[in-house]
Amino acid sequence: MMRISRRSLLGLAGAGAAGLALGACGDGGSGSGGAAGGTIRWWHIANTDPMLSAWADMARRFEAANPGVTIEITALENEAFKTKLTTNIQAGDPPDIFHTWGGGVLAQQAEAGMIKDLTADVGGWRDQLIPAALDAYTIDDKVYASAVDTGMVGFWYNKELFAKAGVTTPPDTWAGLLDAVGRLKSAGVTPIALAGKEKWPGHYYWAYLALRIGGLDLMRQAAADKSFAAPDFVTAGERLSELVALQPFQTGFLAAGYSTADGQAATMGNGKAAMELMGQWAPTVQKDSSAGKAGLGDKLGFFPFPAVDGGRGRITDAFGGGGGFAIGRNAPAKAIDFLRFIAQPDNARIEAKTAGVLPVVKAAQDAVTDPNLKSVADILGSSTGFQLYLDQAFAPAVGQQVNDSVAELLAGQASPQDVAAAITTVAKQG
The missing domain is CATH 3.40.190.10 (Periplasmic binding protein-like II)
Structure with a gap:
C-alpha cells in the first residue's frame, strides 16, 4: 500500500x-x-x-x-x-x-x-x-x-452585496452562513454562484462539511478503510441539503460551467452573486471572465469555510x-x-x-x-x-464518484445516504 x-x-x-x-x-x-x-x-x-x-x-x-x-x-x-x-x-x-x-x-x-x-x-x-x-x-x-x-479553498464574497443585505460580517458558523443566504435572498441578491455542470466545484461543499464535522481523522480513516459509511459523511450531506433547500444558487446553475461566459466566475465577477466557494485563483478568473475584464476590485473579500456546531474539525483546518x-x-x-x-x-x-x-x-x-x-x-x-481535494486524494474512480454523487445531491437526485453509499461502493472496488 x-x-x-x-x-x-x-x-x-x-x-x-x-x-x-x-x-x-x-x-x-x-x-x-x-x-x-x-x-x-x-x-x-x-x-x-x-x-x-x-x-x-x-x-x-x-x-x-x-x-x-x-x-x-x-x-x-x-x-x-x-x-x-x-x-x-x-x-x-x-x-x-x-x-x-x-x-x-x-x-x-x-x-x-x-x-x-x-x-x-x-x-x-x-x-x-x-x-x-x-x-x-x-x-x-x-x-x-x-x-x-x-x-486553499474558501468563500469569496462581494462586500457591497453583503452590505445591501445587512450582512455585516462574514459568517464563521454554518448556521450563520445559512442565515446570510436567507438575508441575501430577501434583499433580492443571488447568494451563491456555482458551476454545477463541471461537478468539481460542488464537491468542495460536501468535503469541507465532512472536514468540519469529522475532522482530519475522518478523512484519514476513510482512506484506510476505503469506506465513506461513517455517520459524519451522511451528516455532511444533510448539512449540504439544508443549503440546497434554500435554493441559493443562480438560475441554471446545473448547466453552468466554471469560467465560461455565463459561468460561475463570470456570475461572481459581474456582481450577479454574493459568494462563491473557490480557490485562491478565483479573483483572476473572475476578472478574466467578467464584462470588460474589470472584476470586483476592492469589493471582493475572502473568509474561511465556517465551523459546524458540534463538529470535531477546526475552522483553521484548510x-x-x-x-x-x-x-x-x-x-x-x-x-x-x-x-x-x-x-x-x-x-x-x-x-x-x-x-x-x-x-x-x-x-x-x-x-x-x-x-x-x-x-x-x-x-x-x-x-x-x-x-x-477529495477528487485527487483518492483513486481516480473514487474521486469521480465523489464529484458525481455530490452533483446528484445538489440536483435533488440523491439523498445524503445515497451519496455516502455510492462513494463507498466504488472505494471498496478499488
Missing part, C-alpha cells in the same frame, strides 16, 4: 480547451527515448491568458537557452485535461511534462511506471521551496513531481491542493532541466504576479502583493491541518 502525504498544493483553473505548439530551430526529434534535446511535450491547465501566454514565453526562453530543444504545449481545461491524460496514460504514452495535483492519481501513475522518480533531481532545487512544497507528490518517500504553487509537474517515463533529459528552470525565483515570481497564485519558491514570496491573495496566504500560514 503506498503512503501518500496529506498536505498538498494547488493548481490553476482554466476555461475551454486549447492547444499551442511552440516551434524552435534545432534538431527536432522525439519526446521519447531520453535524448538530451528533441521535442518536449508539455501539458498544463493554464489555458487562458494571462498565464497561457506567460507559460508560452517561459518555454520560448528555455528553447533559446537550449538549442535543439522544442517545447510543444498542450493547454487544456481541467476536465478535458484529466480525460486526455487518462487516455494517454492507459495507452502507455504519458506526456513528457504534465500538470498534477498529487494524491491518489499520482500514486497510481507511479505504481504503473508511467512517471519518473524525481527524488534525486528535485534535490537540486529542493532547498529553494517552502518546507511542505513536495508533500503532496511524495509517495513511499520518493518524489514524483515538482511543486509550482499552493493555496482544504485545497496544489499544482505541480510530473515527468513522463520516456521524457528527454531536458524535461527535468525545464522543471529546474520553472523553479528559478524570477520565473516563480512571474506566475505569482500573473496568475494570482501562492508560490512555493521561498524567494518568490515577495511577489504576492494582492491584498486578497495575502489574506489567503495568512489564513493558510496559520492553518492547523490540510486536506487535499
Whole structure:
C-alpha cells in the first residue's frame, strides 16, 4: 500500500480547451527515448491568458537557452485535461511534462511506471521551496513531481452585496452562513454562484462539511478503510441539503460551467452573486471572465469555510491542493532541466504576479502583493491541518464518484445516504 502525504498544493483553473505548439530551430526529434534535446511535450491547465501566454514565453526562453530543444504545449481545461491524460496514460504514452495535483492519481501513475522518480533531481532545487512544497507528490518517500504553487479553498464574497443585505460580517458558523443566504435572498441578491455542470466545484461543499464535522481523522480513516459509511459523511450531506433547500444558487446553475461566459466566475465577477466557494485563483478568473475584464476590485473579500456546531474539525483546518509537474517515463533529459528552470525565483515570481497564485519558491514570496491573495496566504500560514481535494486524494474512480454523487445531491437526485453509499461502493472496488 503506498503512503501518500496529506498536505498538498494547488493548481490553476482554466476555461475551454486549447492547444499551442511552440516551434524552435534545432534538431527536432522525439519526446521519447531520453535524448538530451528533441521535442518536449508539455501539458498544463493554464489555458487562458494571462498565464497561457506567460507559460508560452517561459518555454520560448528555455528553447533559446537550449538549442535543439522544442517545447510543444498542450493547454487544456481541467476536465478535458484529466480525460486526455487518462487516455494517454492507459495507452502507455504519458506526456513528457504534465500538470498534477498529487494524491491518489499520482500514486497510481507511479505504481504503473508511467512517471519518473524525481527524488534525486528535485534535490537540486529542493532547498529553494517552502518546507511542505513536495508533500503532496511524495509517495513511499520518493518524489514524483515538482511543486509550482499552493493555496486553499474558501468563500469569496462581494462586500457591497453583503452590505445591501445587512450582512455585516462574514459568517464563521454554518448556521450563520445559512442565515446570510436567507438575508441575501430577501434583499433580492443571488447568494451563491456555482458551476454545477463541471461537478468539481460542488464537491468542495460536501468535503469541507465532512472536514468540519469529522475532522482530519475522518478523512484519514476513510482512506484506510476505503469506506465513506461513517455517520459524519451522511451528516455532511444533510448539512449540504439544508443549503440546497434554500435554493441559493443562480438560475441554471446545473448547466453552468466554471469560467465560461455565463459561468460561475463570470456570475461572481459581474456582481450577479454574493459568494462563491473557490480557490485562491478565483479573483483572476473572475476578472478574466467578467464584462470588460474589470472584476470586483476592492469589493471582493475572502473568509474561511465556517465551523459546524458540534463538529470535531477546526475552522483553521484548510482544504485545497496544489499544482505541480510530473515527468513522463520516456521524457528527454531536458524535461527535468525545464522543471529546474520553472523553479528559478524570477520565473516563480512571474506566475505569482500573473496568475494570482501562492508560490512555493521561498524567494518568490515577495511577489504576492494582492491584498486578497495575502489574506489567503495568512489564513493558510496559520492553518492547523490540510486536506487535499477529495477528487485527487483518492483513486481516480473514487474521486469521480465523489464529484458525481455530490452533483446528484445538489440536483435533488440523491439523498445524503445515497451519496455516502455510492462513494463507498466504488472505494471498496478499488
